[in-house]
Amino acid sequence: xxxxxxxxxxxxxxxxxxxxxxxxxxxxxxxxxLLRKAAGSDVLRLRGxxxxxxxxxLDELPPVILDDAHLLDAESATLLAERIEDAPEGTRILVxxxxxxxxxxxxVQLVDGLMIDASALAVTxxxxxxxxxxxxxxxxxxxxxxxxxxxxxxxxxTALDQCRRDPTADPVAVASRIVRAGxxxxxxxxxxxxxxxxxxxxxxxxxxxxxxxxxxxxxxxVRLLDAGVPLRRQMTGELDVLTPAAYxxxxxxxxxxxALAHNLVxxxxxxxxxxxxxxxxxxGEAATVLMDLSxxxxxxxxxxxxxxxxxxxxxxxxxxxLLLLLRANASRDVGRVADATVxxxxxxxxxxxxxxxxxxRVGIEAAKVLLDDGRREEAQRLAEEILAELPPDEGRTxxxxxxxxxxxxxxTDSRDDLQRAAEHYSLAISAWEGCGEFAMARxxxxxxxxxxxxxxxxxxxxxxxxxxxxxxxxxxxxxxxWTVLFEGFVLLNANxxxxxxxxxxxxxxxxxxxxxxxLVAAAAWGRMVVSARREDLDATLRWITxxxxxxxxDADDVLGVPFLCDVTAALGALGELELAGRYLARAHxxxxxxxxxxxxxxxxYHARLGDVGDVDEQLRHTAPAEVWRVQLVAATAAARSGxxxxxxxxxxxxxxxxxxxxxSDAALLGERRTVEELQGLLQRSVGPAPVTDIPVPRPWAxxxxxxxxxxxxxxxTVQHDDVEEPIPPGNPQxxxxxxxxxxxxxxxxxxxxxxxxxxxxxxxxxxxxxVLLRLRRAVGDVVVRSGSGVxxxxxxxxxxxxxxxLAVDALSAARADPEMAGRLAAEAVRAGxxxxxxxxxxxxxxxxxxxxxxQRMIDLFDLLSVQAEDDxxxxxxxxxxxxxxxxxxxxxxxxxxxxxxxxRQDRAAAAIAVLDEGAEVAREIGxxxxxxxxxxxxxxxxxxxxxx
Numbered sequence: 007x008x009x010x011x012x013x014x015x016x017x018x019x020x021x022x023x024x025x026x027x028x029x030x031x032x033x034x035x036x037x038x039x040l041l042r043k044a045a046g047s048d049v050l051r052l053r054g055x056x057x058x059x060x061x062x063x064l065d066e067l068p069p070v071i072l073d074d075a076h077l078l079d080a081e082s083a084t085l086l087a088e089r090i091e092d093a094p095e096g097t098r099i100l101v102x103x104x105x106x107x108x109x110x111x112x113x114v115q116l117v118d119g120l121m122i123d124a125s126a127l128a129v130t131x132x133x134x135x136x137x138x139x140x141x142x143x144x145x146x147x148x149x150x151x152x153x154x155x156x157x158x159x160x161x162x163x164t165a166l167d168q169c170r171r172d173p174t175a176d177p178v179a180v181a182s183r184i185v186r187a188g189x190x191x192x193x194x195x196x197x198x199x200x201x202x203x204x205x206x207x208x209x210x211x212x213x214x215x216x217x218x219x220x221x222x223x224x225x226x227x228v229r230l231l232d233a234g235v236p237l238r239r240q241m242t243g244e245l246d247v248l249t250p251a252a253y254x255x256x257x258x259x260x261x262x263x264x265a266l267a268h269n270l271v272x273x274x275x276x277x278x279x280x281x282x283x284x285x286x287x288x289x290g291e292a293a294t295v296l297m298d299l300s301x302x303x304x305x306x307x308x309x310x311x312x313x314x315x316x317x318x319x320x321x322x323x324x325x326x327x328l329l330l331l332l333r334a335n336a337s338r339d340v341g342r343v344a345d346a347t348v349x350x351x352x353x354x355x356x357x358x359x360x361x362x363x364x365x366x367r368v369g370i371e372a373a374k375v376l377l378d379d380g381r382r383e384e385a386q387r388l389a390e391e392i393l394a395e396l397p398p399d400e401g402r403t404x405x406x407x408x409x410x411x412x413x414x415x416x417x418t419d420s421r422d423d424l425q426r427a428a429e430h431y432s433l434a435i436s437a438w439e440g441c442g443e444f445a446m447a448r449x450x451x452x453x454x455x456x457x458x459x460x461x462x463x464x465x466x467x468x469x470x471x472x473x474x475x476x477x478x479x480x481x482x483x484x485x486x487x488w489t490v491l492f493e494g495f496v497l498l499n500a501n502x503x504x505x506x507x508x509x510x511x512x513x514x515x516x517x518x519x520x521x522x523x524x525l526v527a528a529a530a531w532g533r534m535v536v537s538a539r540r541e542d543l544d545a546t547l548r549w550i551t552x553x554x555x556x557x558x559x560d561a562d563d564v565l566g567v568p569f570l571c572d573v574t575a576a577l578g579a580l581g582e583l584e585l586a587g588r589y590l591a592r593a594h595x596x597x598x599x600x601x602x603x604x605x606x607x608x609x610x611y612h613a614r615l616g617d618v619g620d621v622d623e624q625l626r627h628t629a630p631a632e633v634w635r636v637q638l639v640a641a642t643a644a645a646r647s648g649x650x651x652x653x654x655x656x657x658x659x660x661x662x663x664x665x666x667x668x669x670s671d672a673a674l675l676g677e678r679r680t681v682e683e684l685q686g687l688l689q690r691s692v693g694p695a696p697v698t699d700i701p702v703p704r705p706w707a708x709x710x711x712x713x714x715x716x717x718x719x720x721x722x723t724v725q726h727d728d729v730e731e732p733i734p735p736g737n738p739q740x741x742x743x744x745x746x747x748x749x750x751x752x753x754x755x756x757x758x759x760x761x762x763x764x765x766x767x768x769x770x771x772x773x774x775x776x777v778l779l780r781l782r783r784a785v786g787d788v789v790v791r792s793g794s795g796v797x798x799x800x801x802x803x804x805x806x807x808x809x810x811x812l813a814v815d816a817l818s819a820a821r822a823d824p825e826m827a828g829r830l831a832a833e834a835v836r837a838g839x840x841x842x843x844x845x846x847x848x849x850x851x852x853x854x855x856x857x858x859x860x861q862r863m864i865d866l867f868d869l870l871s872v873q874a875e876d877d878x879x880x881x882x883x884x885x886x887x888x889x890x891x892x893x894x895x896x897x898x899x900x901x902x903x904x905x906x907x908x909x910r911q912d913r914a915a916a917a918i919a920v921l922d923e924g925a926e927v928a929r930e931i932g933x934x935x936x937x938x939x940x941x942x943x944x945x946x947x948x949x950x951x952x953x954x
Contacts, residue, residue: 032236034160075103083107128157189252205256212244405437461629538576666885670836719840751797
């Protein structure tokens, strides 16, 4: 059978195709067939020699096909390159070969020719599905065939032909047998030294041709090609072999393997070097390279791969403290904390009489063991002792100690400890970067987000940090995936459920593709919380089961305890208290790694049962981002017991805490049942009606049957009475968004520029009619035509436009009627809660609208913060100032104001941390804080020293 290769042929036969085309790829990739199809019948066909092409005028020759160009000698290749370079207009020459001479590759670039390499020649899964018989129409099978054969068209076509004749045959197994048979035949044609060199090539990701020839001799490449070995040239110019697994049975010679390993180390490919040395039996050399790994490289390696390499070293790992530390860290990264503890204790014994740097490095890991055992104070004391005796030339140890101190401080959820953790992370990041360990610095930034910023409720800052990391070009694939996962959890905490879910879906796909169950389980964990927020019990239970059955086993202490605590909280909020109790009991049975998280889950569970406990004590150990939940559940328990005064007080405090965090309604955060129960209990209570303050006009009140467009807080929807319908994705959402962004109406030019940039206006008008029709069918006459564009239909309202009007009213009334302004501002903040146009992160019209809304929100926060300060409520003033700072990180005065509010609450350390953060932001943009900020910091520092 033959594949159509439609897309490749289109490139070769296009009227715009250049006159010189070169195809390079191993045997079986369909080069000759493509050339014949592309050139037609009236051509001059040559094979392995120039023939008339060497001396005959090119304008007298028909189109030329030169196949097997890898057989050309150096002189012929140079002559061919010269003739191509001097070819007159209209000359057509097509060249193909397994590995083309360098002269031909250079002339391709020189004359702007077309180069089709092995990757482009590879068959795709879609092409396999087009040719596969009906009983083999499986995407998974097609992908596996391409993966096993590296897209070799001959092997895949042969396998499919056999399966047509025998429908019971497995096409993947047939293709695998063909590949192995071809590899065995090629190896039989080579002598032992060449087979050894082939084994080295198959074990590396690519070898420079000169290095390959130094391992064999000048003729090794020619002999490998003649034997049928599928060599491929990479984009970097290095050579590798397709289907390398089939050639790894070739034995490798120790001396050559060691030489190649040193070359790989010089090129930064230490892991390949280690694996190669182990294959060659050079365990001592492999252990040395492993122990010399930079901290950053060891941190970015997939932990399971590192554990595999250490296992291959055998008993040697047990005798080297540095190897034991590598294994301990890898074990910890896959959740096997008990195994890590055993290795670290062994490393401490071996390093007891060793040099100081080794002892201190092992000491840091020993402190982590103490922390894992719940001995936090001992771990902190050991870290401080290491820091006290640290000489100035041990920058990596300095960074490691501060990272440890950050982990120690972040092990609890109190605000002061989290602020101290942030300071240590800042020092660790700077120190790691100063040592050139940039991957470790990135790890600390990710940990800073999850350990500090999220518990503190600084979600905008957390997203900014992760966005900065994702824009880093040096980020490895593993780092990028974990960073996307963390971004999903931050978005989840910000209640941007659709955006969070999209991140979890991406991470799960990567985890399945790379057979990483921990990633799949972590993504399922995130989707479990998303489902619980949506009050979908069935989906919540399904994702819990997925996480448990994938990686959240009893062997995983790191992810296990927080996961069980989240499950307990989610099921409790959904009313499944019996099941929540089972998960809480499992969490208590685990290692005591996260005492405050466990205490919070325990408090919430028992409070939902009516046993409220000591609320003030629990609040002292609760992360600021979760204080509202404790207040809400405790208020409900108090109301059940008849203590209505306490219930009202806690409910009021809960509302204020939510406002400070940027939320308006606990019901939207997964606690609808609790909120409704509390409201019902308070409304049924006997007592005087509460005093009603001056009413605040609510511009979003709408008549029955009217349509309301919602663009804040998630996917765009239209509300009609009690029904909420999503606006169809794509251009219908864009159309509505552009109308909203322009205040309720938009001209044809504005729509065309935003939705169909570069199109003619008339074309855009035609498309607009189709979009309006789709929109009308889905959600009614939300947008209608006007004389010069479109506008909202009669009676249609929008949350963003109404937020803008309410915010303007509040700010305008600030001088004339401060009380009314404050009420309006509070209502506006609640109305504007959530991300604007969350599904359109990068489109200009959405960005402009988002920035305008953020600026309004900043002004509202400033107004409310000043009023709270005037009323003596410094905590609320601080919370609002923090929210304004998150949206406006580059205004110096905000850091100073927030620091002053903290200082007035006797929180000098937190105030200094805020000013230090301001200084760091100023450095990032190439500036410096004003002198008065530095003066205030020094004043606070001196005050703290005197007080201490």
